[in-house]
Amino acid sequence: MTTDTTTVATGTPILHASGVTMRFGGLTAVRDVELSVNSGEIVGLIGPNGAGKTTFFNCLTGLYIPTEGTVSYKGNVLPHKSHLVTQAGIARTFQNIRLFANMTVLENVLVGRHTRTNEGLWSALLRTPGFKRAERASEARAMELLEFTGLAHKRDHLARNLPYGEQRKLEIARALASEPGLLLLDEPTAGMNPQETRAAEELIFAIRDQGIAVLVIEHDMRFIFNLCDRVTCLVQGEVLVEGSPSVVQSDERVVAAYLGTPFEGAPGAEEVAEVNAAEAAQADDAAHTSAPGTTSTTSTTGTEGDAK
Numbered sequence: 001m002t003t004d005t006t007t008v009a010t011g012t013p014i015l016h017a018s019g020v021t022m023r024f025g026g027l028t029a030v031r032d033v034e035l036s037v038n039s040g041e042i043v044g045l046i047g048p049n050g051a052g053k054t055t056f057f058n059c060l061t062g063l064y065i066p067t068e069g070t071v072s073y074k075g076n077v078l079p080h081k082s083h084l085v086t087q088a089g090i091a092r093t094f095q096n097i098r099l100f101a102n103m104t105v106l107e108n109v110l111v112g113r114h115t116r117t118n119e120g121l122w123s124a125l126l127r128t129p130g131f132k133r134a135e136r137a138s139e140a141r142a143m144e145l146l147e148f149t150g151l152a153h154k155r156d157h158l159a160r161n162l163p164y165g166e167q168r169k170l171e172i173a174r175a176l177a178s179e180p181g182l183l184l185l186d187e188p189t190a191g192m193n194p195q196e197t198r199a200a201e202e203l204i205f206a207i208r209d210q211g212i213a214v215l216v217i218e219h220d221m222r223f224i225f226n227l228c229d230r231v232t233c234l235v236q237g238e239v240l241v242e243g244s245p246s247v248v249q250s251d252e253r254v255v256a257a258y259l260g261t262p263f264e265g266a267p268g269a270e271e272v273a274e275v276n277a278a279e280a281a282q283a284d285d286a287a288h289t290s291a292p293g294t295t296s297t298t299s300t301t302g303t304e305g306d307a308k
């Protein structure tokens with residue numbers, strides 16, 4: 001593993017995964033992974049399909065019990081129960097959208113608040129004044145989050161009727177409803193068009209500006225390198241390289257890790273235009289040997305449509 005030692009930590013470490021290994025029978029999906037996230041940071045987790053990214057997220061969030069290693073949040077080792085991890089301050093979204101399809105937008109966010117409400121069963125059944133106060137406060141906070149994510153006007157729509165990009169936003173709003181200190185996003189732009197992707201980028205910056213650290217898995221390299229303070233690249237379950245976007249982007253092993261995988265497969269219109277321009281410039285150069293050298297357009301940028 002290579003670590004970019006010039007990277008300046010943004011804040012104090014809040015998440016620390018130490019020696020995390022996850023085996024499924026004979027398959028080691030994640031091997032001895034070290035990763036930290038500091039307060040105020042946006043950290044990217046990249047790697048080809050099957051590299052172990054989602055498995056690692058599942059180890060962080062208590063869905064899987066790592067075969068080896070520990071995960072600490074704000075100095076405390078996290079329990080292997082996802083609701084306790086949420087209570088501790090880590091929220092996540094999933095690669096496959098997991099909304100309550102037949103509930104409204106507002107109701108979905110209210111569900112996300114349940115770890116932050118203390119009212120018990122009896123006060124709910126008897127609808128005590130305390131319960132009603134808590135209910136009003138929860139609804140007010142849920143509406144704030146819908147304003148923040150640009151979904152307030154859809155509060156009474158059923159989740160299943162939202163366009164895809166808005167369903168992803170709603171998942172984020174619901175995750176924020178648990179008032180996390182760290183948000184884990186698993187492929188937040190999968191299936192989005194470029195405009196929606198740009199909006200998602202802005203939303204994640206705004207979340208960071210609210211004091212919430214973010215760890216994000218994504219296959220869209222342009223998105224990752226624009227967004228993140230640091231990036232870790234996993235390959236076959238192991239950390240290949242970790243550092244600033246510029247260091248990771250230019251690491252030949254990262255480029256090689258993507259070559260020959262489906263990730264490289266379907267370039268978008270911009271990539272095609274870039275390649276065409278480079279080829280045209282090269283042809284021009286060959287024709288006019290006195291002309292200055294062509295610009296290298298080597299890039300790891302790409303998009304990927306896989307949705308698990």
Ligand SMILES: Nc1ncnc2c1ncn2[C@@H]1O[C@H](COP(=O)(O)OP(=O)(O)OP(=O)(O)O)[C@@H](O)[C@H]1O
Nearest residue numbers: 024029047048049050051052053054055056306308
């Ligand atoms: N529950 C499981 N049981 C057995 N094998 C699993 C399980 N979950 C994941 N794997 C395997 O672990 C490896 C890592 O998978 P994982 O989904 O974590 O990769 P990934 O980097 O998230 O991939 P992608 O980018 O395609 O989402 C794969 O070989 C996968 O088949």
